[in-house]
Amino acid sequence: MTDEVLITVRAIKSFEYRTSRNMVISVNTATTTVGELKQKCLKIISEDTKFKPYRTVKFDTLKIYTQAFKNKTQNLIINLDDNGFLDDNEKLLKDVDVQSETELSFFNRKAYEEYKLNPTMKW
Template identity: 50%
Template sequence: MPSYTDFSDVLTNVARPRTSAIITIRIIKSFQYRTERSLVLQDLNLETTTIGRLKEIARQAIQTQPGWKPYRNVTLDTLKLYSRAHGAKTTNLIINLDNDDWILDDDSKTLAEVGFENETEVSFFNRELYEAFRQNPETSWDA
């Protein structure tokens, strides 16, 4: 049986195969109030799961799992990369406002094709609310 020290030199983004990754989806209800909840998906196959399928999985979890009732009335239509394991994170606590090329618009591409790896974090939100927040990125906590 391997011990903890056997894996000390293995980076977490390659510690699991692409066919069994752990992904965190940051479900954003409100940018203004920084209302967000994380959905952790385990054993996700990045080579076969498409962006469209990931959206479906998240929507289904919100509709069926306990604790998600406040999020059930939000229209979620857009995924955007938040961070990768061992990568730089944004200073904005709710979403990465930089890198609009990180918005995942092609629902037919697999997660592996767009660069997902183990421990990738992605934001799932309403695109219209996101665009409004980009124009005026103030939160109620700033007042």
């Protein structure tokens, strides 16, 4: 099995309005840390014109949304379970169970905590 995998990272601008944009990224889980993945995502957001509206968000947290062949959440924007946070920037992606076809959410932790207290959708 190879350590080079494709993952999807969902950059979330607004939880209430379900505003997000996906990045498909190839990473080596044996050599890439959580912090390096965050930096890679921030670089994509700052350089890719598709993410121009997302540049006002202070992205600081990664969380596992879903993994291939595992349970999926009912929430369309983020997994509201208390587990799945990738808080340790020094850990390798392999050690935090990031595998091929893992979907991650990248967001602002403060906005997430506010949304979790009152998870309502606006249109």
